Amino acid sequence: MHPHPIQKKNIILGVTGSIAAYKAADLASKLAQSGAIVNVVLTEAAAKFIAPLTFQSVTGEPAYSDADLWGADAHVLHIGLARKADALLIAPATANTLAKLAHGGADDLLSLTALALGTGADTPLLMIAPAMDAGMYTHAATQENVEILKRRGVVFVGPEAGHLASGLVAKGRMSEPADILGQLRYQFSRRGPLLGKHIVVTAGPTQEIIDPVRYLSNRSTGKQGYALAQAALDAGADVTLISGPVHLSPPGGATCVHVRTALEMEKAILSACQTADALIMAAAVADFRPAQAADQKIKKLGGAPALPLSANPDILAAVNQQRATTQKPNVVVGFAAETQSIIANAEDKMRRKGMNFIVANDVSAHDAGFAVETNRVTLLHTAGRKEELPLMSKAEIAAEVIERVITLLNPQENA
Ligand code: PMT
Numbered sequence: 001m002h003p004h005p006i007q008k009k010n011i012i013l014g015v016t017g018s019i020a021a022y023k024a025a026d027l028a029s030k031l032a033q034s035g036a037i038v039n040v041v042l043t044e045a046a047a048k049f050i051a052p053l054t055f056q057s058v059t060g061e062p063a064y065s066d067a068d069l070w071g072a073d074a075h076v077l078h079i080g081l082a083r084k085a086d087a088l089l090i091a092p093a094t095a096n097t098l099a100k101l102a103h104g105g106a107d108d109l110l111s112l113t114a115l116a117l118g119t120g121a122d123t124p125l126l127m128i129a130p131a132m133d134a135g136m137y138t139h140a141a142t143q144e145n146v147e148i149l150k151r152r153g154v155v156f157v158g159p160e161a162g163h164l165a166s167g168l169v170a171k172g173r174m175s176e177p178a179d180i181l182g183q184l185r186y187q188f189s190r191r192g193p194l195l196g197k198h199i200v201v202t203a204g205p206t207q208e209i210i211d212p213v214r215y216l217s218n219r220s221t222g223k224q225g226y227a228l229a230q231a232a233l234d235a236g237a238d239v240t241l242i243s244g245p246v247h248l249s250p251p252g253g254a255t256c257v258h259v260r261t262a263l264e265m266e267k268a269i270l271s272a273c274q275t276a277d278a279l280i281m282a283a284a285v286a287d288f289r290p291a292q293a294a295d296q297k298i299k300k301l302g303g304a305p306a307l308p309l310s311a312n313p314d315i316l317a318a319v320n321q322q323r324a325t326t327q328k329p330n331v332v333v334g335f336a337a338e339t340q341s342i343i344a345n346a347e348d349k350m351r352r353k354g355m356n357f358i359v360a361n362d363v364s365a366h367d368a369g370f371a372v373e374t375n376r377v378t379l380l381h382t383a384g385r386k387e388e389l390p391l392m393s394k395a396e397i398a399a400e401v402i403e404r405v406i407t408l409l410n411p412q413e414n415a
Pocket residue numbers: 203204219220221222223224225262281282283284285286287312313314315316317333334335336337338349353361363369370371372
């Protein structure tokens with residue numbers, strides 16, 4: 001199975017003098033929890049907001065400030081840091097730091113380290129999450145510096161719009177640590193076995209409209225589908241995540257299409273599948289919808305109304321029909337949410353819906369299926385092979401499913 005793309009990576013986390021520096025402690029902690037080796041370099045201004053000791057405590061590695069510039073190893077410290085780095089991530093990055101990086105300034109340990117990374121194809125990744133007040137970010141000088149750095153291959157995350165320390169509500173907030181981590185994970189995954197492959201993943205429920213305030217739906221939270229999208233990204237794929245309404249943030253690097261109804265989901269899937277190498281259908285699509293969505297809220301005065309239903313299209317059947325002419329997607333993986341005769345029902349769905357394999361989950365179990373963090377599934381293959389997987393996290397199930405997709409998409413390499 002593929003390791004987490006950030007695992008064992010040497011990350012230099014540069015922290016500069018912004019109020020968002022406090023969020024960098026959470027980022028450092030998240031990086032360390034993902035298995036990275038994290039060395040933090042604080043500028044003098046950053047060290048006024050937050051102490052090196054905070055970072056040392058959450059990363060278990062030395063954190064440096066400009067005081068170390070004049071220590072015994074001062075003359076080689078920046079070279080040593082740059083040499084072992086897989087990435088330099090600067091979060092938060094102030095306007096002053098952007099200016100220094102764009103123009104080669106090197107008057108503190110962080111800018112010295114950035115310069116020592118060098119330029120060219122083999123240089124480590126430089127990723128920047130700016131944070132500053134709105135006028136400073138939109139200033140022509142800062143924008144030109146951002147453009148210079150982008151041209152050099154620097155990857156930017158944010159800034160986001162929101163409340164700024166000045167009281168303004170505008171673009172300038174540092175992106176959330178989870179989003180920065182997601183983007184870094186994405187950058188490190190771009191060498192996996194699915195590089196250049198387009199995988200479409202569906203997730204979550206659909207909502208079928210009764211009237212402007214009511215709908216029919218189901219208990220899907222999107223957890224399994226989002227985990228599949230992340231696993232496909234980790235393996236290097238370009239991922240389109242087609243999601244019903246859920247409370248999850250899409251994984252970094254995914255193209256997310258938000259839909260509500262089964263009809264909207266069908267349209268989005270058929271469009272994305274035109275270029276897809278694989279489709280993984282983890283969404284819990286409603287089989288029925290109210291025959292007529294009421295324009296106004298239905299009143300209870302006349303008692304309970306009858307609610308005639310219409311059948312929703314079988315999306316996988318429509319995919320198969322389109323596939324007959326486009327030959328895309330090459331691989332189709334379905335899920336079966338069953339409460340009885342699990343294997344027989346799932347096998348029947350696999351054959352009827354033209355899947356390469358189906359993931360059957362017993363959704364009546366308390367620790368599997370809808371909403372929980374874990375799942376217990378059986379993989380059923382067209383040739384009759386059955387793989388019963390033990391109880392696992394949804395991320396682990398997703399990694400197992402993606403392993404099978406890799407094998408199906410690269411048969412000669414796996415022969
Ligand atoms: O989102 P979570 O809370 O993490 O829960 C995960 C899950 C239980 C929703 C997921 O693991 C799962 O089982 N998803 C498929 C649910 C489902 O709709 O199963 P089904 O047996 O009704 O449908 C079989 C297959 O046909 C599915 O791949 C489904 O996406 C597809 N389908 C269903 C209906 C329809 N109209 N068109 C379809 O293409």
